[in-house]
Amino acid sequence: MSPAPTPSTSQLPMAKDFSSFLSLEGAARKKSPLKSLLPLMHGDMISLGGGLPHPSTFPFHSLSAQITGMRPQDAQQQQKAKEPHTKASDLVTVPLAPQPDKVESLTASLQYGVGTGIKSLRDFCREHVRSMHRPQYQDWDIILSAGNTDAFSKTVGLLCNRGDKVFVEEWTYPTALETLDPLGVGHIPIEMDGEGMTATGLRRVLDNWGSTPEQANEPKPRVVYLIPTGQNPTGATMSIQRRMDILSVAQDHDLILIEDDPYYYLQFQASDANSYVPSLLSMDTDGRVIRLDTFSKTLAPGCRVGYMSMNARFCDIMQYHNEVTIQQPSGFSQAILAEMLVSHWGQEGYRRYLTENVRTEYLKRSQFLQTQLKTRINPKFASFIEPSAGMFIWIKIHLDQHPRYGTAKDSVLMLDLFRKCVENNVLMVPGWQFSCKPKPTDLDPADVLNCWFDEDATYLRATFAYASFEQMEEASIRFGHALDQIFAA
Amino acid sequence: MSPAPTPSTSQLPMAKDFSSFLSLEGAARKKSPLKSLLPLMHGDMISLGGGLPHPSTFPFHSLSAQITGMRPQDAQQQQKAKEPHTKASDLVTVPLAPQPDKVESLTASLQYGVGTGIKSLRDFCREHVRSMHRPQYQDWDIILSAGNTDAFSKTVGLLCNRGDKVFVEEWTYPTALETLDPLGVGHIPIEMDGEGMTATGLRRVLDNWGSTPEQANEPKPRVVYLIPTGQNPTGATMSIQRRMDILSVAQDHDLILIEDDPYYYLQFQASDANSYVPSLLSMDTDGRVIRLDTFSKTLAPGCRVGYMSMNARFCDIMQYHNEVTIQQPSGFSQAILAEMLVSHWGQEGYRRYLTENVRTEYLKRSQFLQTQLKTRINPKFASFIEPSAGMFIWIKIHLDQHPRYGTAKDSVLMLDLFRKCVENNVLMVPGWQFSCKPKPTDLDPADVLNCWFDEDATYLRATFAYASFEQMEEASIRFGHALDQIFAA
Structure with a gap:
C-alpha cells in the first residue's frame, strides 16, 4: 500500500498523555x-x-570494513554477479580523529556518550522511520x-509492575x-488465525474482563505484545484491516501496543519501499504504539x-x-553502521538493500522450502499456511489421520513424531516451545x-533462513519419511 | 603484593550455596x-x-582495525616514540569466513550466539582473571x-527485591x-575514610541492626556495593588490610559483595602485574564476591x-x-577485541598495555594535576588526599576558613563557590551529586x-583523565582564584 500523503508535521496532533x-x-x-x-x-x-577516559589510552587508531556497495552503479554490477562473494564492495573507514568528510571518528x-546512541546514526534511523512509517502525531522520537x-525488556520495565499481565499471541516468541516470567509479569494468550492475533479475540477478552472469578479483582491489562509481520513462530502477517481493527480495540480499551517487528523488511511482496504493509506505528494518532526495530535481521544480529x-x-x-x-x-x-548507512548507502541505498538483497534472499528461500515441503510430504499428514513474510513455516500436523488418534494423547503422538x-x-x-500455557514444573x-506438553501444540516450526538449498531439499525428504513412518504406525 | 602461590584447583573449596x-x-x-x-x-x-539469519544477507565482508602493537619489539619502539600517533601499529583483520590462522570470523x-559472549574472548578474559586474581575456590566462572x-544492573536484578536495601559508600557513583532507585531498592550509606568504606562502620551498622525503630521490622541487608580501587568520587583505594577486614565482616554477617572495579588497572604504583593491590575476588574463598570488570577504562568505553x-x-x-x-x-x-587480545597481544601483551600505557598515562596526569592544584590554590582553603589509583581528586573545601562560616549554611557557601x-x-x-541522602523532590x-543540597557535601570532584596538561594548569589557576575570591568575601 502506498502511504497516505503526509500532512505537514504541525497539522498532526500531539501524543496523548x-x-x-x-x-x-x-x-x-x-x-x-x-x-x-x-x-x-x-x-x-x-x-x-x-570522568571520560583519555583517548590516548585507546589502542584503536582506525577502523575499516569492506561492505556491500549500494551506489546506483553497484546495483547493475550486483545483478550480474550472483555469488555473494563477488558483490561490489566498498571500503568504509572510521579515522581516529574527526575529519571533515567523515560522519564519525x-x-x-x-x-562515553548519551543514552540515545550517536547523533548521526540516530538521525538516520529517525529519518528512515519518518519516510517508511510516517507517524501520525507530532511528538514521536526514536532511541537506539x-x-x-x-x-x-526495557519496555516491560517502563510499563509493567510485578503482578501485571500482558496480552500476547497464543503462540509467541x-x-x-x-522476559516477563522472572519479573512476575503474567501473560494472557489471545487467539490467532492466519493473520495473527485476532481483533475479535482481543476485544472479547477485554469486553468480558472481570466476568470470571480469577479476573474479579484483577485490573484490566493495558499492554499488548505483538509480532505483526512474519510472526514467530506462525509466520502470520496481519493485513491492513487486521491492523486497523487491533488499533481500534486499543483505542476503545485504552491499551499500549508493543509492535515487535524484526521481520518487517522481510515481506516477500515488498519489491519497493511503497509496497510494505503499513505498520501499527504508521496508523497510530495517539502515541500508544511502541515500535521495536532492529538491524539484526536486515544487517546482522551481531550489530x-x-x-x-x-x-x-x-x-x-x-x-x-x-x-x-x-x-x-x-x-x-555504531561507527561502522553510521559510516555505511549515512555516508555510503544513504536512505535510498538502505531501502534498496532491504528490497533487493534481504527480501530477495528470503523470498527465494521461502519459495524453495515451501515447494520442497509440498513435494516431499503427504498433504494428508501435515499442512501449513504460506507465509508472506519472515523466516518461519508453522507446520500443522494432522493427528486425526494417525491410526492411534483418540486413543493416545496428542502430546504422545507429537513426541513420537519429533523423535522420528x-x-x-x-x-x-x-x-510446545511457543506455547503460552504454564510449563510443567518438573519439565x-x-x-x-x-x-511434549500442551495438547494443542500439534505444530513444528521450520525455518528457511539458514540451511543451504540442498539441505532444505534433503530435510524435506527426511521429514516426509518421518511423517510416513509415524502415520503408518 | 605478589599473590600467594596458587594451590592446584582441585585443592580449592567449592563455593558455598x-x-x-x-x-x-x-x-x-x-x-x-x-x-x-x-x-x-x-x-x-x-x-x-x-532462526538464524543467512550470512549472505550480512553486508559486511571483512573488518579491520589499526591497533597499538604490543609485541616485544614494539615495546622498545613505543618508548622511543612519545607521540601516541606514531605508536607502533598493527593491523588486525577479521575475515568473512573462518580461516585457520584467525580466532574469529x-x-x-x-x-546470534549464546549469552556468555564468544568463546575466544570469554576464554581470554577468564584466563586473565585467573592469572591476575587467582580466585580461591573451584567453581567460579566469568561471563561477558x-x-x-x-x-x-543485572546484579541488582539477581539479588534484590523491591523494598530491599543495599549498603553503599557514603559518597558513591x-x-x-x-539503578537502585527506580527498582525500589534502597541504599544505606556506610562511613568512609581515606581508604574507602570502613569495615568498622559496616560492622557497627550490622551488629546493631534492628536497634532503631525504622529497622525493627526490616530484614538485615545482605548486599554491599563497593568501588574498592580509585573510588568514584573520592579516589580512595582500599589497603590490603581494609579489604581483608571488609571480607571478614562479609563472612561474619553472611553478605554478598559487589566489587565494581573499573579503575583496578589504573593503580599508579602498579609497574608490573605483581604490584596491584589484591582484589576482593582474590581473597574470597566462599564465592560471595561478584566482581565487575570492564574494558571501558583500559581500552575504550565504546567497546x-x-x-x-x-x-x-x-x-x-x-x-x-x-x-x-x-x-x-x-x-x-568482540571480534576486534578477540583478534587484538588473543592473536596479537596475548595475555602478556595486554598486561603490558595496562601497566605501560594505561597506568603510565594516568599516573602522569594525576601527578601533574596534583602538583598544579598544590601550587595554585591556598592550602588554607582546600585540600585533598592524594589518590593512588583511578581518575579522580576529591577536593575538600575548608569552609571553616570562610568569613561567613557558621552564619551562612554550608550549602549556601558551597553553591557560592561553585558559581564562582x-x-x-x-x-x-x-x-552533592555523589551524596546518598534523599534528593529534595523539588530539585x-x-x-x-x-x-546545592546536603550540608555535608563540602567537596568538589576533579578529574585528571581528560583535559590537556595546559588546560589542567589553567583550570588550577582559575580554581585558585575562585577560592581566593570566595574566601575573601
Missing part, C-alpha cells in the same frame, strides 16, 4: 544530575568534570537499543515470555543495534534506562526428546 | 528451551530449527557484559543509585564490553538474563547553578 501507564519503575526513572554540567560547557570553560564513537530483546519509536515522554525514560544499563550500543557497531524426525536426522522446533527444557 | 540470596527475579530465571536443540546437532543432522561473530553499568566473575550458579543466571536482554556484547566489538568557579570558567562536579537536577 500516557503517564498513568508507567510502572513504578518507569515513573521513577529520572534524568541524571551528572548530565547537568553539559550546558555550562561553552566559550572558554575548562572542565575537570566528567573513533575518539568520539569509542568515548541493543536489539529488540533489550528493547522489549519464547524469549518474550522468558546488537536496534531502534525504538514511541512518544517523546516514553522515549526520554528509555534514555534514562539506557544510561544506567548499556549506556548505548557498541561504538564499533531426529531419528531421520532432521530437526525442527517443537510447537527439564533440555530434555527435548522426552517432553 | 548462595541460592537463598537470589531475588524473586533471580530465582525465576531459567535456561531457555530454545537452546535444547543444540545437543542434537551432530553427525548428519540437518536443522530447520534455530564475521559469519560467526555477527551471528556490556560494561559495568549493565553488569551492576550516582549511576549506581539511579561496551566487560566481564563479571562470580560463582558458577550466579553466572548461569546472568547468562539467562543476558539471553533475554542484550544477548551478548556487539559482535564487532563557573564565573572563572572552570568546572568540577558538585559534591531540578539540570539547575546545577541554583541547587
